[in-house]
Amino acid sequence: MNEFLPVSKADMQQRGWDGYDFLVITGDAYVDHPSFGPAIISRVLEAEGYRVAILAQPDWRRAEAFTALGRPRLGVLISGGNIDSMVAHYTAAKKRRHDDAYSPGNRAGLRPDRATIVYANKVREAFGDIPVVIGGLEASLRRFAHYDYWEDKVRRSILFDSQADLLVYGMGETATREIAGRLASGTPVGEITDVRGTCFAAKDPSLCAYPKVECPSYEQVCTDKRAYAKANQIQYEEHDPIRGKAILQRHGDRLLIVNPPAMPLTTQELDFVAELPYVREPHPMYDSMGGVPAIEEVRFSVTHNRGCFGACNFCSLAFHQGRIISSRSHESVIREVTALTKHPGFKGYIHDVGGPTANFRRPACKKQMKAGVCRNRACLAPTPCPNLDADHTDYLMLLRKVRQVPGVKKVFIRSGIRFDFLQKDTNGEFFAELVKYHVSGQLKVAPEHCVNGVLNYMGKPHIEVYERFKQKYERLNQKYGKEQYLVPYLMSSHPGCTMADAVHLAEWLNRTGRQPEQVQDFYPTPGTLSTCMYYTGIDPRTMKPVYVPRDPHEKAMQRALMQWKRPEKRALVREALRVAHREDLIGYGKECLLRPSTGGPARQQGKGKTPPGRKSAGLPQAGHTRQKPVKKAGWAVAKPKKNARPKKKK
Known part of the structure; x- marks a missing residue:
């Protein structure tokens, strides 16, 4: 049986450890499951041979809470959790939420507002001069000077407010592994400036190791909204691992240097990450508190892909995971499903074989892996690109194999189906089998609006596309x-x-x-x-x-x-x-x-x-x-x- 990573000194003593290498701090409860970013990063580091301990939802009011496991040998890695802490705490109307699915017992208030900043500053107070690396969704989306809805103002990059040495953005396995290797070899954290998918602060622009472009400064975007819009567009245009440049943004007398994104994981690398020895459950210390509700949505679900070329303008995926798709092998997915059938709570139902968008299994077109994604062209909206490869054959074959796993009664698709992409597939087999086998009473899709002018601002297909989809869905049913x-x-x-x-x-x-x-x-x-x-x-x-x-x-x-x-x-x-x-x-x-x-x-x-x-x-x-x-x-x-x-x- 797989073991949880240590959460206390007693756990470390039980393993015979006299110390450890990395402390991973998270704003979520500790759930050792591949749907939780801190669990993935921790297991990746463990697979590299490092000793890793977890500090979940520490009491941010006391610096002593951060020293409960002792000082790590190499550094501290901090994540605000699976979602931005302000989104976790407040509704769109800025009203305080009364629950938190990522906390034990669905209890709100177990993490602070702006958790990444608060945790990082407490780590500095507790440990002083120790390498501090921030990551996760909260850090990733706040890596540049950004508008903060809750304060209704532009805030500077979270790297400066957190006093961190490095910021890892996007899916951080490759960058974290490289940072850990350099720290272990004795490289000072201040000299780690060329890792893809990271940001650092400097005064000398020559420290940037890549071709670069400068966007309007923090001071400019605070006072000039056109400068803010220009900066935002540059940041999106360069967010590409193949053709993207490093981006520099001045903050006072310092420079924020954002290196180009890391390359997406290959199929073999994604298989490796997905099949690390996760327990796939919340830590038992939460049992008496009512467990962690967030596990219920993913316990019997399988993620088969990453990235999204749907690029809805209101969604953070394109700016975090990127627009290039990477996917797991059939064999890896089948091994995971087979393991799920042996879970004592499994009743025969796979709740999802999906990801950010379930029916994406390959890059949008062949050109993307050589030239990167197009700068000024969305793959799907308002109309699909002529080069779009809308073949569902591989996904269909995967679903057929999952349905045949002994013990599996039903396989549902509950993550998003991109209906405009589905309709571009001239072979109707996938649509037919989706209706016959993979809908759990209701199929949820996202037209978002019906007015085409509004849909253009959203980056969504026009309403006629949804209406054609709806008609065909009803005919097939x-x-x-x-x-x-x-x-x-x-x-x-x-x-x-x-x-x-x-x-x-x-x-x-x-x-x-x-x-x-x-x-x-x-x-x-x-x-x-x-x-x-x-x-x-x-x-x-x-x-x-x-x-x-x-x-x-x-x-x-x-x-x-x-x-x-x-x-x-x-x-x-x-x-x-x-x-x-x-x-x-x-x-x-x-x-x-x-x-x-x-x-x-x-x-x-x-x-x-x-x-x-x-x-x-x-x-x-x-x-x-x-x-x-x-x-x-x-x-x-x-x-x-x-x-x-x-x-x-x-």
Whole structure:
């Protein structure tokens, strides 16, 4: 049976250790599973022969808590956890969350805000001059000067606030292994400046070992939003392991030097990492606290790939894992599934064979592995690239093999399916088998919106693509006698979404018979292109202005429009329809969203049709945002033409 890594001095004594090499600190509970970044890094270092100890969710109020396992010989590695600590603590409305699935007993408050910074500063207080390396999603997405939604200001690179020596960004196995080797050989941490996938601070730009480009400084992006947008675009363009350059960004009298990304792991390397001796469970010290809820989603799931060329603008994946796909071998996945069938809690169901996007098994095109990803072209949106290789054969063969493993009853796909990519595959076998074998009652996909102008800002395919997918999905379910549903993920208040667009989304939902139970308000998380739009009001891809719904009340109305049937939302929906000059949707027609208020005249206006005078008044048709917007209590509506009169009916 595999053993957990030491979490106390008693554990080290039991192993016969008189000391250890690396201390790994994490803001999550200690879960020894390959879905948890700190567990992967710890096991990679262990496989290299280093002694590694884990300090999970230490009491950040006391420096003594960080010395509980003694001083490590080589250094301290710090991760805020699987997600950004501010996202873990706050909703999109900046309200404090009451639970935390990555903590024992689902208990909130066991890590600090800005966990990476707090932990790193406490390590300095506890150990003084010791090599400190930060990594994980929180550090990765905050590696440059970045807009912080919770403080509503631009913060400098997390490397400076944390006082760390090095920052590892992206998937850090290769960089961490190289850093560890150099520290073990006696190289001072200040001389480790040429490792791909890392950042460091310097005063001399000649310390950069790669071809380089400089983006606007911290001071510039704090005061000039166009400079911020320009910097953001440079950072995205150069985030490529094949053609990307190092990026320099000045912070006062120092330089942030961000080396090019590490190369994606090969299939053999990814197999090796996936099959390290994980226990695949939370540490038993949490049993009496109710366990760690986050394990339930992944305990019987298998990750077969990394990277995502979907490149949605609001998603951090492209800026963290990158756009080049790497995948595991069939044999490795089958070995993992076979091992899962021997788990005492296994009931025959593999919950997922997926990853960031489940149906990506290879780079988007052959050119990517030689020339890198295209600078100014997305692979899928708004339309697929002609060079796209949309062959699902390899993934289909893998799923067929997993279904044949003894003890496996069902194999589901619960991570995202990119439906536009699926439809580019001219061979319909994968779509057919997806419907026949791999849907657990509901298939969740992410059209996100229905207005093509908004979808362009999101980096998503146009709504017609989703509607064609939906029609074929329904036909296949009917063909195979399945009662399976399609659940669309939708987002309100994304940059570019006016109140007219939000009303159009509600009309589309009404017309298609959908009433989503859960909706997502746009959340400006660090580092994404959409967050850049939110902060600057500029699309960094074009440097053109974009409307941004920032007012909390407007955002509440946009969100309410997606759930207009709920009684508690009616007042907000009514107000939103009036703001958008869409009172035609208050009535008794089948396309109306609300009935008239009690006590007022019962209007049967238009039965859902566009009312007379709407076009002549210059009001925007749904999705139309070309006219100059005028702000009304913080909301975007189109500016009516002067002295406009309704046209007479013929």
